[in-house]
Amino acid sequence: MITEDLETYSDTVEEEHSVEACTKCTACNTVCPVARSTEIFRGPKFLGPESERYRDQHEATVTAGLDLCSGCKLCEVTCPSQVSIQEYIRRAQNKGAREKGRTLRDWLLGHTRLLSRFGSLTAPLANFGNSNPLFRLVMERVAGIHHKRPLPKYQWLTFERWFKRHHRENSPPAQGEGRVGARRTVAYFYGCWVDFNERKLGEQVVAVLERNGIEVIVPRQQCCGIPAVVNSNTDLARKYGVENVRRLSQLPEGVDIIASSTSCGLMLKHDYAHLLEIPGAEQVGSRVYDICEYLWMLHEASELDVDFQPVDTRVLYHAPCHLKSHGIGYPAMRLLHLIPGVRVEEVDEGCCGISGTYGVKVEKYDLSMKIGSRLFEAVKAAGSDSVLADCETCRMQVEHGAGSRSAHPIDILARAYGYR
Amino acid sequence: MKCDIAVVGSGLSALIATRTLQRAGRDPVLIWPGLSSLYFLYATVDVLGYPNPTTAEPVEEPVAGVRQLIAQNPDHPYARAGLAALQDGSSLFLEWLREAGFNWQGTLARNLLLPTATGTPKPSCLVPTSMVAGDLQRDEPIAFCGFDGYQDFIPELAASNLSRAWNGGHRTVTAARVSLPGVKPDQLFTSIDLARSFEDATFRREVASRLRHQVKDEGARLGMPAVLGLTHDTDVHAEFEKETGHPVFEIPTLPPSVLGLRLFDRLRRHIQETGVEMIWAAPAHDAEVANGRCLRIHLKSAGRETPVEARAFVLALEDAVDGAWRAGPHSVRDPFFHQLLAHHATPGERTDESLFQPQPFAGIGYPVSDRLQPSDKDGHPLASNVFVAGGGIAGYDPTGIKARGGMAIATGYRAAQEAMAA
Numbered sequence: 001m002i003t004e005d006l007e008t009y010s011d012t013v014e015e016e017h018s019v020e021a022c023t024k025c026t027a028c029n030t031v032c033p034v035a036r037s038t039e040i041f042r043g044p045k046f047l048g049p050e051s052e053r054y055r056d057q058h059e060a061t062v063t064a065g066l067d068l069c070s071g072c073k074l075c076e077v078t079c080p081s082q083v084s085i086q087e088y089i090r091r092a093q094n095k096g097a098r099e100k101g102r103t104l105r106d107w108l109l110g111h112t113r114l115l116s117r118f119g120s121l122t123a124p125l126a127n128f129g130n131s132n133p134l135f136r137l138v139m140e141r142v143a144g145i146h147h148k149r150p151l152p153k154y155q156w157l158t159f160e161r162w163f164k165r166h167h168r169e170n171s172p173p174a175q176g177e178g179r180v181g182a183r184r185t186v187a188y189f190y191g192c193w194v195d196f197n198e199r200k201l202g203e204q205v206v207a208v209l210e211r212n213g214i215e216v217i218v219p220r221q222q223c224c225g226i227p228a229v230v231n232s233n234t235d236l237a238r239k240y241g242v243e244n245v246r247r248l249s250q251l252p253e254g255v256d257i258i259a260s261s262t263s264c265g266l267m268l269k270h271d272y273a274h275l276l277e278i279p280g281a282e283q284v285g286s287r288v289y290d291i292c293e294y295l296w297m298l299h300e301a302s303e304l305d306v307d308f309q310p311v312d313t314r315v316l317y318h319a320p321c322h323l324k325s326h327g328i329g330y331p332a333m334r335l336l337h338l339i340p341g342v343r344v345e346e347v348d349e350g351c352c353g354i355s356g357t358y359g360v361k362v363e364k365y366d367l368s369m370k371i372g373s374r375l376f377e378a379v380k381a382a383g384s385d386s387v388l389a390d391c392e393t394c395r396m397q398v399e400h401g402a403g404s405r406s407a408h409p410i411d412i413l414a415r416a417y418g419y420r
Numbered sequence: 421m422k423c424d425i426a427v428v429g430s431g432l433s434a435l436i437a438t439r440t441l442q443r444a445g446r447d448p449v450l451i452w453p454g455l456s457s458l459y460f461l462y463a464t465v466d467v468l469g470y471p472n473p474t475t476a477e478p479v480e481e482p483v484a485g486v487r488q489l490i491a492q493n494p495d496h497p498y499a500r501a502g503l504a505a506l507q508d509g510s511s512l513f514l515e516w517l518r519e520a521g522f523n524w525q526g527t528l529a530r531n532l533l534l535p536t537a538t539g540t541p542k543p544s545c546l547v548p549t550s551m552v553a554g555d556l557q558r559d560e561p562i563a564f565c566g567f568d569g570y571q572d573f574i575p576e577l578a579a580s581n582l583s584r585a586w587n588g589g590h591r592t593v594t595a596a597r598v599s600l601p602g603v604k605p606d607q608l609f610t611s612i613d614l615a616r617s618f619e620d621a622t623f624r625r626e627v628a629s630r631l632r633h634q635v636k637d638e639g640a641r642l643g644m645p646a647v648l649g650l651t652h653d654t655d656v657h658a659e660f661e662k663e664t665g666h667p668v669f670e671i672p673t674l675p676p677s678v679l680g681l682r683l684f685d686r687l688r689r690h691i692q693e694t695g696v697e698m699i700w701a702a703p704a705h706d707a708e709v710a711n712g713r714c715l716r717i718h719l720k721s722a723g724r725e726t727p728v729e730a731r732a733f734v735l736a737l738e739d740a741v742d743g744a745w746r747a748g749p750h751s752v753r754d755p756f757f758h759q760l761l762a763h764h765a766t767p768g769e770r771t772d773e774s775l776f777q778p779q780p781f782a783g784i785g786y787p788v789s790d791r792l793q794p795s796d797k798d799g800h801p802l803a804s805n806v807f808v809a810g811g812g813i814a815g816y817d818p819t820g821i822k823a824r825g826g827m828a829i830a831t832g833y834r835a836a837q838e839a840m841a842a
Contacts, residue, residue: 027455030612030676077701080454263435269723285723327721
């Protein structure tokens with residue numbers, strides 16, 4: 001006999017995201033940028049919910065071709081039933097890698113922070129090697145990194161060390177938890193990219209926040225774990241996540257957490273709690289904001305300084321796939337519209353194709369460029385100064401594929417505040 | 421976040437409501453819960469195909485038919501929206517299509533009779549130009565063309581059904597079938613894959629050449645599954661007609677609907693490019709009501725809920741099938757006001773055993789006021805500044821009367837008008 005208890009059961013959130021909610025409608029396959037670009041990929045529906053019904057944690061992973069999934073999450077964005085398609089694929093990838101072992105290349109790419117720390121310590125040498133064609137050919141043979149893929153430049157002075165100095169030089173003596181006169185305090189989750197490759201972005205984020213009377217603190221942090229997730233190593237990602245959750249949980253109440261990388265932010269907000277099932281992650285996730293999301297919130301509360309200098313520029317905006325997964329719209333576009341002189345147009349051509357470390361790999365480079373080709377063509381045709389994107393690897397890919405300049409939207413904001 | 425008017429939904433009624441607001445100089449935000457009806461369904465605009473679900477005689481003049489329907493049935497969603505909303509909304513829709521680069525035909529004054537994928541004549545009103553040559557009110561013979569390995573269109577079935585149904589069997593209907601270049605016999609592909617392939621000129625010319633050899637009747641129109649291009653379909657259709665030497669018409673197929681995706685993708689892009697913000701991946705729920713007005717709804721964003729504050733809200737929800745409602749074994753509730761929309765002693769009461777009978781679940785929705793406000797069971801609006809369009813309205817069941825696009829346009833347009841006045 002059916003009881004009303006069942007009704008409560010079927011109305012739980014777990015049900016909403018579960019494999020049972022999949023109606024096999026195939027909407028995910030039609031938007032999948034990988035499935036669109038190669039016929040050897042069977043698409044998210046088959047590799048996610050379809051195969052999941054036949055997966056057993058005690059048996060070998062059945063599905064081949066899992067590693068072609070780039071992790072853009074557009075399948076989840078599109079799913080009318082909110083099935084966590086990606087998470088099934090990720091868990092199966094991890095299990096497959098546990099059974100079969102990982103390549104040295106994937107192990108290294110999963111340990112981005114380690115790799116970047118090494119790159120930063122040896123910056124001049126690492127940058128020379130990364131741009132040396134001969135070395136790149138060797139690297140392709142030995143490590144499976146495609147020789148045509150430009151690799152990010154490492155910087156010797158990390159953001160972490162810069163911030164310590166900045167804090168020493170600029171901070172009045174702290175009283176209690178917050179800085180004197182500060183209306184809000186935020187903890188900046190800068191991520192490996194800002195730390196080792198684009199310190200300037202971190203400096204701009206700090207400048208923009210401080211300009212608005214917000215105290216910025218920088219808690220100790222580990223890699224967010226997304227490079228590990230996409231390299232079939234959710235075990236490692238979980239280890240990183242547990243460490244981050246432990247540290248971020250210790251922040252005083254009322255301190256919001258800001259991320260300037262779309263994907264780091266999404267890990268903290270969502271994947272720690274859902275994909276990695278880290279205890280306490282929901283509480284941390286509910287405090288995390290994308291930097292533009294946060295600034296727009298300030299604006300709506302009339303707390304954002306809108307005394308902008310004109311910035312005379314015409315820019316394109318590319319919305320990263322993972323930004324769509326945040327479910328917050330495009331706050332960067334809204335902010336840019338506030339600045340006099342800025343003419344911004346969205347270039348709506350879908351995934352750029354790089355998907356973090358995916359497009360770096362020798363066997364996936366061509367596919368990654370094919371996925372991004374529509375975007376590259378549109379950027380070239382638009383003939384604009386530069387492309388703005390909230391995600392660092394999207395920026396790398398657009399620069400490489402379309403030959404344009406690129407920046408985080410915060411770059412324009414910082415300029416409008418007169419910060420160089 | 422704060423906005424002027426928030427539209428929730430991803431189907432035609434949501435798009436029409438958003439466009440209506442945009443054209444009126446308002447600043448709508450489109451909150452998109454995932455790809456739904458346009459992906460599944462035909463995406464022609466059927467205004468009224470049959471006067472009621474049990475009549476076999478199709479309506480010839482849809483606008484006259486709707487006028488009659490409204491007079492006879494004052495609770496019908498068409499009556500709630502009003503005939504003017506259908507007419508003005510359709511004009512806005514056609515103008516929008518032109519601006520977004522589509523090529524459509526038709527008027528509210530006359531229905532076309534177009535063959536379905538199973539060879540059944542179906543009345544439709546506004547349709548892509550690529551379908552018009554299929555009109556069964558014309559006399560030329562029809563040759564249905566299918567492809568080896570493509571499961572969603574069986575030309576022999578369509579031909580055998582249509583030859584019986586079309587004008588008492590006095591017309592010539594044939595079937596042809598060709599293999600596709602570069603497709604392996606066991607390869608799985610969907611309409612979308614095929615539509616992308618047809619944008620490649622070499623592929624298309626080869627298919628055209630194979631079809632020319634197969635179809636012997638020089639005066640025949642070719643009925644093809646709707647796979648002639650995904651983004652450049654107008655050109656692909658024109659080129660393919662030249663390459664085959666026949667008039668060609670497209671026939672909508674099972675999901676994924678190429679016609680629906682063309683429409684959704686380009687209209688969405690068009691409103692985004694012209695300044696409307698769209699919020700992806702954030703299902704909306706929980707309306708906060710104070711003093712009879714809805715202050716905000718909440719989006720299920722990553723990590724936490726995002727409150728959306730607006731002057732007015734249009735809930736252009738899809739119908740029961742795609743999860744707009746929360747259904748337990750007995751009760752169906754709405755996610756915004758947590759109203760009990762239906763109660764059943766057993767879940768079986770929601771369905772009719774015959775697939776071709778009206779399904780009780782399809783009519784589940786908010787009772788609405790004359791202004792399309794969702795109301796409680798006594799008819800009192802739940803919030804004065806919230807309006808419902810599309811499948812969220814109680815009794816909204818366009819299937820049997822073939823009125824899907826028309827009802828979406830009329831209610832979407834009217835809800836937007838009301839939202840502006842709220």
